[in-house]
Amino acid sequence: MLFNSLTFVVFFAVVLALHRAPFLSWRTKKVLLLVESYIFYAAWNPPFILVLWISTVVDWVVAKRIHTATTTGARRGWLLVSLLINLGILGYFKYGEFLLENWVAVAAMAGVEWQAPAWDIILPVGISFYTFQTMAYSLDVYLKRAEPADSLLDFSLFVTFFPQLVAGPIVRPVDLIPQFAVEPAAKAGRLAWGLSLMVLGMFNKIVIADGALAPAADAVFGAGETLAWTDAWLGTLAFSGQIFCDFAGYSTTAIGASLALGFSLTDNFRYPYAAIGFTDFWRRWHISLSTWLRDYLYVPLGGNRKGVGRTYINLMVTMLLGGLWHGASWTFVVWGGLHGTYLAVERFIQRRFDPHPLTHSVVFQMSLAMLTYFLVNITWVFFRAPDFPTAWRMIVSMVTFGEGLRVLSSANVTLVAVPVLGILLIHGLMRERRLEDVVARTPWWLTAVVVGFMVAAIAVSQGSSNAFIYFQF
Amino acid sequence: MRSSIFSSEPLRDIPQTRWTAVMVLAVMVCVSVVGAWEMYWRSEWFVPSYRNSDGLWALTRDRIDDEGGRGVAIVGSSRVLFDVNLESWREVTGTLPIQLALEGTNPRPYLTHIAQETTFSGLVVVGVTEGLFLSPSIGLRGSVVNAYRNRTPADRMSQWLSMHTVEPYVAFYDFDIALFAIVRRQPFWPARSGMTPELPVVRKLANSRVTRQTDMWNKVSDNPDYREVTRGIWLAFLNAPRPAPPPPEVQERHISSLLAEVTADVQAIRARGGDVVFVRAPSSGPFREAETKGFPRELLWDRLLAATGAVGVHFEDHADLQDFELPEWSHIRADQTDRFTRALLRHLRDAQEAGGRARAELR
Numbered sequence A: 001m002l003f004n005s006l007t008f009v010v011f012f013a014v015v016l017a018l019h020r021a022p023f024l025s026w027r028t029k030k031v032l033l034l035v036e037s038y039i040f041y042a043a044w045n046p047p048f049i050l051v052l053w054i055s056t057v058v059d060w061v062v063a064k065r066i067h068t069a070t071t072t073g074a075r076r077g078w079l080l081v082s083l084l085i086n087l088g089i090l091g092y093f094k095y096g097e098f099l100l101e102n103w104v105a106v107a108a109m110a111g112v113e114w115q116a117p118a119w120d121i122i123l124p125v126g127i128s129f130y131t132f133q134t135m136a137y138s139l140d141v142y143l144k145r146a147e148p149a150d151s152l153l154d155f156s157l158f159v160t161f162f163p164q165l166v167a168g169p170i171v172r173p174v175d176l177i178p179q180f181a182v183e184p185a186a187k188a189g190r191l192a193w194g195l196s197l198m199v200l201g202m203f204n205k206i207v208i209a210d211g212a213l214a215p216a217a218d219a220v221f222g223a224g225e226t227l228a229w230t231d232a233w234l235g236t237l238a239f240s241g242q243i244f245c246d247f248a249g250y251s252t253t254a255i256g257a258s259l260a261l262g263f264s265l266t267d268n269f270r271y272p273y274a275a276i277g278f279t280d281f282w283r284r285w286h287i288s289l290s291t292w293l294r295d296y297l298y299v300p301l302g303g304n305r306k307g308v309g310r311t312y313i314n315l316m317v318t319m320l321l322g323g324l325w326h327g328a329s330w331t332f333v334v335w336g337g338l339h340g341t342y343l344a345v346e347r348f349i350q351r352r353f354d355p356h357p358l359t360h361s362v363v364f365q366m367s368l369a370m371l372t373y374f375l376v377n378i379t380w381v382f383f384r385a386p387d388f389p390t391a392w393r394m395i396v397s398m399v400t401f402g403e404g405l406r407v408l409s410s411a412n413v414t415l416v417a418v419p420v421l422g423i424l425l426i427h428g429l430m431r432e433r434r435l436e437d438v439v440a441r442t443p444w445w446l447t448a449v450v451v452g453f454m455v456a457a458i459a460v461s462q463g464s465s466n467a468f469i470y471f472q473f
Numbered sequence B: 001m002r003s004s005i006f007s008s009e010p011l012r013d014i015p016q017t018r019w020t021a022v023m024v025l026a027v028m029v030c031v032s033v034v035g036a037w038e039m040y041w042r043s044e045w046f047v048p049s050y051r052n053s054d055g056l057w058a059l060t061r062d063r064i065d066d067e068g069g070r071g072v073a074i075v076g077s078s079r080v081l082f083d084v085n086l087e088s089w090r091e092v093t094g095t096l097p098i099q100l101a102l103e104g105t106n107p108r109p110y111l112t113h114i115a116q117e118t119t120f121s122g123l124v125v126v127g128v129t130e131g132l133f134l135s136p137s138i139g140l141r142g143s144v145v146n147a148y149r150n151r152t153p154a155d156r157m158s159q160w161l162s163m164h165t166v167e168p169y170v171a172f173y174d175f176d177i178a179l180f181a182i183v184r185r186q187p188f189w190p191a192r193s194g195m196t197p198e199l200p201v202v203r204k205l206a207n208s209r210v211t212r213q214t215d216m217w218n219k220v221s222d223n224p225d226y227r228e229v230t231r232g233i234w235l236a237f238l239n240a241p242r243p244a245p246p247p248p249e250v251q252e253r254h255i256s257s258l259l260a261e262v263t264a265d266v267q268a269i270r271a272r273g274g275d276v277v278f279v280r281a282p283s284s285g286p287f288r289e290a291e292t293k294g295f296p297r298e299l300l301w302d303r304l305l306a307a308t309g310a311v312g313v314h315f316e317d318h319a320d321l322q323d324f325e326l327p328e329w330s331h332i333r334a335d336q337t338d339r340f341t342r343a344l345l346r347h348l349r350d351a352q353e354a355g356g357r358a359r360a361e362l363r
Helices: A006-019 A026-042 A046-068 A072-109 A127-142 A152-160 A173-181 A190-221 A229-261 A278-282 A287-298 A308-326 A330-352 A362-384 A388-400 A410-430 A435-441 A444-461 B019-043 B054-066 B078-083 B086-093 B108-117 B144-149 B153-166 B179-184 B218-222 B224-239 B248-271 B285-294 B301-308 B334-354
Strands: B072-075 B123-127 B206-208 B214-216 B275-280 B311-314
Touching: A006 A026, A006 A229, A006 B153, A026 A046, A026 A152, A046 A072, A046 A127, A046 A152, A072 A127, A127 A152, A127 A173, A127 A287, A127 A308, A152 A173, A190 A229, A190 A388, A190 A410, A190 A444, A190 B019, A190 B179, A229 A362, A229 A388, A229 A410, A278 A330, A278 A362, A287 A308, A308 A330, A330 A362, A330 A388, A362 A388, A410 B179, A444 B019, A444 B179, B054 B144, B054 B153, B072 B108, B078 B123, B078 B214, B078 B334, B086 B334, B108 B123, B108 B144, B108 B248, B214 B218, B214 B334, B218 B224, B224 B285, B248 B275, B248 B301, B275 B301, B275 B334, B301 B311, B311 B334
Parallel strands: B072 B123, B123 B275, B275 B311
Antiparallel strands: B206 B214
16 A cells, blocks of 8 residues: 555554554564555555565575575575575566567567567566565575574564565665564654654655656656757756655655654665765665665675776676666666766776865865766656657757757746755755754754644645555566 | 674664654644635635545446446546436436546547446446547546556555545545645746647536536536636637648548447447447537537537437437536536436437337436
């Protein structure tokens, strides 16, 4: 079910009431949380619970086997079982059609005309997130970073925990499973802060992403014609704001819901549009994925330990696969490739040139932040465009300041400019700060007024239960 | 689970503040703002009503299966949606029609849906608004059937909750006054140079009931200022530049193909024991002028009846279907739909009986 739905409001109220019931044991509460998480997932498509179960059982068994295996070969073999099954599930549901289409295209280039059968497979929501999460568990045990969990209940809850099940943050087993071991002690303000974070997340999603920005992004990317550079840029900026508010909104809601239940999830975003450079950007954007890719792909590939050339290759492979993780389309691969290129160029410059004292000046740092934001926006074009012709049209209009169709009314121009400038201002101001510290320093009545107005804005915006963008990944 | 690494800090800080006071004041602020918003819109003639949502359409569509594929189903555009009074129909025939008409939408895909994807064997009433019926596109509510097909258990639950806890009680829960809909339609936004003027968004015209009985909003019929707003929007549509019509042979191919598809659907329904009738509901003023000029009866209506062999009731053929007030030239005011529906039923029954195809649903 969607966070931005009436069903979730009722569901979460029931979950919260049961979870805080004084007459239930901790084990009973965990069993209830597990059942509730399955209900949360089944609310989309009940049969896909089977996929969750397979992923859970496979990695539960595999991790135990890896831990007790006495030979390297056996350990590798069991790890291979986990990788094959998890990636096989992911490949079948998410990449099957993509592989088939590309196979047909390659065959056609070789002169073999073949009509592929229709691939009418529904993508289980959140599959990219929970398969990565369970694989991390087996990989941690294989890499001897952690020991297997003691409790199947705790492990199942780790895989299925509903706040972050379908769109992250991708939680590490070592971060979440230990939290299930004992009932968290009561802590003043935790419920209220959790609920406030949920309000903030939903405000980002419903009011800013869906209400203000999405119509402009949809109009621009759906125009089907060459656009004036102003509109191409405004549409891209709108999408940059939309995807942040949509995805960070989901993460913030997930973090808030978990906190209200007494559990801590890691940050997934830290004001990424104030990033100075791309290494910094990836420390601030979708942190749980970037650290996952770093720890389970980039580092095992050799990271920066195998020479300069190999480092660049590892960077590029990691980012290309990171792009493909987002969706079965070459546009996502290009998006990942651009980020890989940015990171490689940044690394090259940093190695090649010693930092000049001027580079520490505020003006230089702000210029770098603006350049980073500019280049990130170029990548969003490939992320959002439905196909390459659309992406090329957009890029050409944006970089040549070309003339073309204008599709955004002055109302929509304003509804892009104001939120995007607001986002940039907030990210700039919050770059070195934490929300918790700001709230602690803010007068309590002001926090209350802000939270109250955000709830009211959610209500009067009448969100239409649009799915979160990252659900499709 | 013992571990040697943590990906990040596992426990979150809680900001120290007066959280109980924050929650109490936040609720007070929220209730005050939302309450004031509700009162304002009630003062602007809004009343609680059911949203004409995809979910409500889907629940109505479910009746085809739940009621065994019998009865009366209505597909069409806004005219049969507004003008046919379902309660009056039930009073006369004992059957509550399944109202599946959708505003601004081509009814043909929905006729096809009933013909090809259901076992419906009752009477299908098809509302014909020529511009929409002839359109190659599905129109404003084209996503409804897919939304119906792809409903999740959560969608059903949210629809139920909305219809039982919000819609009957809250006036501001209306597409017309969603915050950003209001912001975007404000007159103070300047026209943007170099941009083709956008067509205005159609404003609220009706209130829906749980049966999808749709009544013209009394502000349209009784408030002269608002009526002028709605008329102005229609005039903008009627006067909007249109692409040049296709060459006659292209148009002829399109209509022939369209008639073949409709005929196939009609035959599929008849093969199951059902039947299809066509209704052209009244229009007036600039709408009627434009439709008479752009879509003469021989272009579609006459050929439609001839091709399908179906009964059709056109308002121009019956004096008692013309004597109605259409405040914005396209839909009958709510308090006259009872009279229209009873007259329409009489004509449908007479035409069916005259053609030797009397239907139990019309008795």
